[in-house]
Structures are given as structure tokens and as C-alpha cells.
Amino acid sequence: MNSTFARSGRTRPASAIEGTTLLPPPSRRGGRAGLRRDSAVTALAITGILGHLALHFFVHSSERVYNLPLYVVLVVGGAPLLVVLTRKCMAREFGSDLLAGISIVVATIQAEYLTGSIIVLMLSGGSTLEEYSSRRASGVLDALAKRMPQIAHRKRGEHPVDVALQDIRIGDTLVVYPHEVCPTDGQVIKGHGRMNEAFLTGEPFEMSKAPGARVISGALNGETALTIRADKLPIDSRYARIMRVMEETQQRRPRLRRLGDKLGAWYTPLAVTIALLAWLVTRESHRFLAVLVIATPCPLLLAIPVAVIGAVSIAARRGIIVKNPALLEQIDSCRTFIFDKTGTLTYGRPSLLDIECAPGIAELDLLGKAASVERYSKHPLGIAIVEAAERAGLELEPVSEIHEPPGAGLWGMVGGEKILITGRDKLPEEIPGLPAMSGGLECLVCLDGKFAGLFRFRDEPRPGARNFLEHLKPRHGITRLVLVSGDRPPEVKHLAGQVGIEEIHAAKSPEEKVEIVRAETERNATVFVGDGINDAPAMQAATVGVALGQTSDIVAEAADAVVLDSSLSKVDELIHIGRRMKRIALESAVGGIALSLTGMAAATLGWLRPIEGAIAQEVIDLLAVLNAVRVSIPSRHLTDY
Numbered sequence: 102m103n104s105t106f107a108r109s110g111r112t113r114p115a116s117a118i119e120g121t122t123l124l125p126p127p128s129r130r131g132g133r134a135g136l137r138r139d140s141a142v143t144a145l146a147i148t149g150i151l152g153h154l155a156l157h158f159f160v161h162s163s164e165r166v167y168n169l170p171l172y173v174v175l176v177v178g179g180a181p182l183l184v185v186l187t188r189k190c191m192a193r194e195f196g197s198d199l200l201a202g203i204s205i206v207v208a209t210i211q212a213e214y215l216t217g218s219i220i221v222l223m224l225s226g227g228s229t230l231e232e233y234s235s236r237r238a239s240g241v242l243d244a245l246a247k248r249m250p251q252i253a254h255r256k257r258g259e260h261p262v263d264v265a266l267q268d269i270r271i272g273d274t275l276v277v278y279p280h281e282v283c284p285t286d287g288q289v290i291k292g293h294g295r296m297n298e299a300f301l302t303g304e305p306f307e308m309s310k311a312p313g314a315r316v317i318s319g320a321l322n323g324e325t326a327l328t329i330r331a332d333k334l335p336i337d338s339r340y341a342r343i344m345r346v347m348e349e350t351q352q353r354r355p356r357l358r359r360l361g362d363k364l365g366a367w368y369t370p371l372a373v374t375i376a377l378l379a380w381l382v383t384r385e386s387h388r389f390l391a392v393l394v395i396a397t398p399c400p401l402l403l404a405i406p407v408a409v410i411g412a413v414s415i416a417a418r419r420g421i422i423v424k425n426p427a428l429l430e431q432i433d434s435c436r437t438f439i440f441d442k443t444g445t446l447t448y449g450r451p452s453l454l455d456i457e458c459a460p461g462i463a464e465l466d467l468l469g470k471a472a473s474v475e476r477y478s479k480h481p482l483g484i485a486i487v488e489a490a491e492r493a494g495l496e497l498e499p500v501s502e503i504h505e506p507p508g509a510g511l512w513g514m515v516g517g518e519k520i521l522i523t524g525r526d527k528l529p530e531e532i533p534g535l536p537a538m539s540g541g542l543e544c545l546v547c548l549d550g551k552f553a554g555l556f557r558f559r560d561e562p563r564p565g566a567r568n569f570l571e572h573l574k575p576r577h578g579i580t581r582l583v584l585v586s587g588d589r590p591p592e593v594k595h596l597a598g599q600v601g602i603e604e605i606h607a608a609k610s611p612e613e614k615v616e617i618v619r620a621e622t623e624r625n626a627t628v629f630v631g632d633g634i635n636d637a638p639a640m641q642a643a644t645v646g647v648a649l650g651q652t653s654d655i656v657a658e659a660a661d662a663v664v665l666d667s668s669l670s671k672v673d674e675l676i677h678i679g680r681r682m683k684r685i686a687l688e689s690a691v692g693g694i695a696l697s698l699t700g701m702a703a704a705t706l707g708w709l710r711p712i713e714g715a716i717a718q719e720v721i722d723l724l725a726v727l728n729a730v731r732v733s734i735p736s737r738h739l740t741d742y
Contacts (some may be wrong), residue, residue: 103513114388130267142178153215171214178221179205181590185660197525199369204393209710211390212311219715223397223722249319253284253335256328266335273331283320285338287329294325298479304426313503313513319384368694372701374398379705387711388704395700395714395721404689405724411733412682416662419739421579421675425661428645429679432628435622438570438579441631442586442593444667445649446566447630449481451558452541453489458554459534467496467554474513477503481523482544483511485558510544521547542592568602569669572742577676584622585614585639601653625727630672647672670740691723 115130138509149170156167186202201224209218254261256274264520269275274290283296287322289310296308300322309318316329318338346542376392379385413423423429443449456464472490475483476497490497510523522544525535534552536547542558584605586593593607606617618639621627629636629643634652637659640646650667664671700717703709708716 102705118482119548127301142225143222144227145178146174146218147376150215150218150222153218169674170212173219174218174221175205175209175214178225179209181218182224182420191588200393204390204397207390207393211386211628211711213387214392216390216711216715219712219719220394220397221467223715223719250284254278258695267431269331269335271331271334271593275329275331275567277316277322277327277329279322279324279326281322283316283318283322283329285318285335286333287316287331287333289316289327290330291328293323294327296327298322308479309476311477311503312737313505315505320493327342333392344375370395375701376704378711383707385707388707390711391704391709391714392701394711395704395709397717397718403722404693407726408682408689408729411730412678414677414733415735417677418735419514419671419674419678420665420668421671421678421696422663422665423661423675425664428661429682430677431626431679432645433577433680434626435628435682436579436625437581437583437627438573439583439618439621439627439629439639439643440602441583441629441636442561442588442596444481444632445583445630446562446596446669447538447562448667449560449650451481451485451560453485453556454559456554456559457557459552462548462553464554465495465545468493468522470515470518471495471522471547471554473498473500474503474522476510477513478505478511479562482542482556482558486556507649519549520664521550523547562596562599563669565669568742569673572673576741580625583617585609585617587611589612611636611638615642618642630669632667647675670742673742674739677736677741681736681739682732689725689729693721696721696724 109622152165154168156162158169160167162285179440183202183205186199189199201220204220205217207415208214208220224520249266251266252483253266253269254276255264255269256262261276268344268667269285275284275287289312291312293309293311296316298308308314308320310327316327318335320332329614349471369596372393376389376396379392381477409426409429412429414428440446456468458464458467468486468490468563472495475486477500492511498515502513503511505511510521510527512521514520524541525538525545528545528547532547532550532552536555542560544554544558545552546554548714570582572621573582582602582604584597586607587609588607593605597603597605606613609617614636615638617628618627619642622642622644626644628645628647629640630647630649631640632648636648640648640659646660648670649669650665662675675741697718700709700714704714
């Protein structure tokens, strides 16, 4: 965050994540429709295989009759798969699932209908598992999405009329009844009350509302009806954009999955070559099919995605939203950590230390007026002012108007006086009588355009910050710790000495932060940890960007992961989750390939027939997936400090 918490463009804690439609996003292979389709093919394959076995062993029907269920499986389930694989071949995409397609074709040609049906079951069942796991992994955010109301109460004349959410337009007047969820972002135009804006963190955070106050979608209204003016379409509101995280998480293919494709790129021709050699040397075409069947690389197709999904899921359960799963592989390889100062290594919750009043202004009177206005804001300095007033036992005065225009601070009307609270560099005009600038955090208070007082604050470091930083080098091989801040050098140096960082960059603009991060990233892979809107460009320039707490929407868009409760210990957990996921995913993939190669050797020697190879491959798949599922099992060792 920038210097003095800049009451200019005050960085607001907001929904940590923005941006998408109001409906749950599709999963990677086609959403609910894809899941239903894969599930239907899986059910068809199971039914067909069981029907074939029943007709063959219990009814003792003819070969044409007991193979009929398998014909249905191959035509209905296998043919669409072959169409997809043919398109991939035409596009020169020779992935690891190509082996399965070749195996189905060869099995059908050689009248090994049961083998071909088992391969169809193998692929459709794997897709079903991945789809189901994907939906389970995003269950934490699904629950948030379900809270969004489907209707709003729009005023036309004197009486509200219920309308669908998609019919709301900017400028509409809406009524939010008691205990209802606010349908979109807007501004209160009538009524006084409170709203709980803890829809993302689960922690109580109620904000007073008066005419002029901002409201955000997803906030739960209190016991008083509020009339608001819609400033955004519901589809563009903060709460709706939470869904974009789910969509991005499911659509972005992590680097480990690409590694699986690279393994498949050499594994596929190797398997085909071994199968052809087995056929040419022995003159037995069944060995060609047996090798291909057991070579089907489902450990690559299933184990790695299951491991990634499990890591995303366990991170979500621990309050970490992983937007870009690729960071799970990258974060443990980073050797430089770069930190923002305010709200990252400090709480971002300064305390009021001193009030310097203009002549004729009483300190408690000024504090009471300022707190009366600040209770309608959740800026860190405003919270400190309200807390100081509560400790002093002051009774807050009613506010008739409240406004917080971007970049201009906060102002309101209290007892007929206009109170402006802002930063020194954002005063609308030159005001005489201002005290000289000193170190530390500050904000100015003006009454009816005249300087009334200066509030000074101190933001203390997090108690665990020093221990966290000291453990990074011995435990995670971190070689460089860097502090980059827009605050003044005295404040930055003071904080760096308290937490144990030697390399600092103070008074840096967002553009300068980006250049620093880029230079560090050219030397080593970097992790940037921040929380303010000024951190977004630097976060994108780093190898991995981590946003802490209820950060601004822009920061959350730039981050690879969002830690919901602003805890540095959660950053340590994220490193351990990524390390554990990478290890288990590679165990599953490489171990599965090793078992498949062993099976290929057995099939080449004639020890496995095609049907036996298909069964053996199913066992290998099961072992690889079960090992990958271990990622989603909570571990006691996800932090080491």
C-alpha cells in the first residue's frame, strides 16, 4: 500500500476476488453437460460389460448375442472418442490418450470387444473422476455463489417490484429488506443501518450505512431496510466476480499437467514402437494389442490432475484460494521473497498515537466528529480513529451525508459542519496553518474548509513476521529477502529492522516496484507477497504472486493465490502444499509409467493377453489415482515454523 495509507484513493479492503457471470462456471471438459456425458458413458460401459458377462456365463447365449452389449458400448461410447482423437491427430496433437484410441480400434478389428469396452470404461471413468473431483475442489466457492439472490426489489413509483437480477440496470433504485443479501454494488440513498460484509472471510465485519455510503454485493443487510442506487450491473459486481476464480482455476492447465503431456509425447511413440516390434518379431497381432492396452498412460491423464485438484481443495479448506494451480509447482522452487510493507508485514491496522489540533479546537471534540464520519468507512486509519473514540468513551454524532469520492478522501456533514478527512497531498486547495510533515502515518481533518487537526498513527509489525522470515532461509532455501514499499524511508527502515530484512526499497511508485521485481525475477524465481492496489503490477511481474486478506479487486485479479485471513503462516502452508503436491504427483505419474513399462515387457513376452493387459492397466490406474488422492488428505506437516 502507498505512503500514509493514502487517504487519496484509499485502498479499500474489498472482496478478494472479482469478475464473472452469476452462474457457476463450466468445468474443464464441458461443465455439467460434460460430467453427465462422461458419467453416462461410464454407466453404459459398466452395464455393457456386466451384460456381456451375464449373457456369456449364465445364459450361455450365442457369441453374437452375448457380444451385443459390447457393440453398443463401442459404438455409443467409443465412436465419439475416436472422432475427438482423429481431430487431434489432424491438428498434430499427439497426446497420451492417443494410445487409448489406437487400442480401441485395434481391439475392434481383432474382435476383442471386451478389451475395447474396458478401455472405453477406463477413459470415460477417468474423465468422470476428474470432473467430479474438479467440482468437489471448488465446493468452497460454490457455497459462496449459492448465496447470491436471484431477484431484486426495484422501485418504480412508491412500491418495489420484484425483478430478475439480470434485469437490473445502472441507476436503478433498489430496496434491500432486512436480512437480505445485497444484489449489486451501489450507494445508499435512504435509510440508516448496518451490513455484514464478511461474505468472503467468514469473520464478523459489520459496517454502518447512511445516505452516501457504499454497499457491495453479497453483503448481508441488518435489521433496517435500505434504499440504494445501483452503480454496477450485478454481473460486474464484486460478489459475482468471485466465480471467475473458479473458472480460471478449472480452465488454466497447470505446468505439471503440461509436463504430463510432454511425457506422453515421448511415451506414446515408445509404446507404439514396442508394440510394433512385438508384432513383427513374434508375428502375433494380439501382442501388439496387449502392449498398447497396458501402455495406455492413464497415470498421466488422471494422477496429475487429481493431485492438483486435491491440492487446490485442501488449500481452499485452509483459507487459501488458488487461482493459478501452476503456482503449486513453482512456489517451492522460488529463491527470492519480495514483500510489501503495509498490511503484509504489518497488520495494516494502525493505532492513533497523537492529535495535533489547530488553535481553538478541542482534541476530544475533533476526535468525536472525525469518528462520527469514519464509522462509515473501513479504511485502516478510519478504523483506528473510531477505536480511539470508543476508548475515550465519546458518543458519536449523527451524520446527514457521507461521501468518499475516489482520490479525495472522506467527507460528511455533522451538526451542520462539513468534515473532510484526507491526505496532505490531496487537499482540494492550499490551506494555511498546516503543521510540518514528520515521519510516520498521518491524515488531516478540515472543518468547513479550514485546517482543524492532524492525526498521527503507528502501524506495528505482525508478531510472527520476524520468525516467519527467519525460517524461510534454512527451511525453504530462500536466498534473498527484499522489502519494497511506497512508504517513506524512515518508516520502511524502522519496520525492516524489526522484522530482520536488510535489503529495502522505500518511497517506490508502482512502476518502480515493477522494475525491481522484474530485475529480481531475472536472477531467480520470485514470490511477491502484498495486499494493496499498488502491488498488482508487481505481483504480475513476479513468478508467483500471493495476495493477503481482503485485498482490492485488482490485486486479487493479479494474484496467483489469495490468503483470506492475512496470515503469514498461511503463506508457509501454501509452500508446503505445493511441495507435497509436486512430490505426490510425480510419484503417481512416474510410478504408473514404470508399472506400465513392466506390463509392456510382460505383454511383449506373451505373458499377458489383451484382456489381461486391460485389467492390469486398470489396477495400475487405480494405484496411481489412489496415491494422487493422498494430496487431498489433511497433513499435520503443512507448516514448519
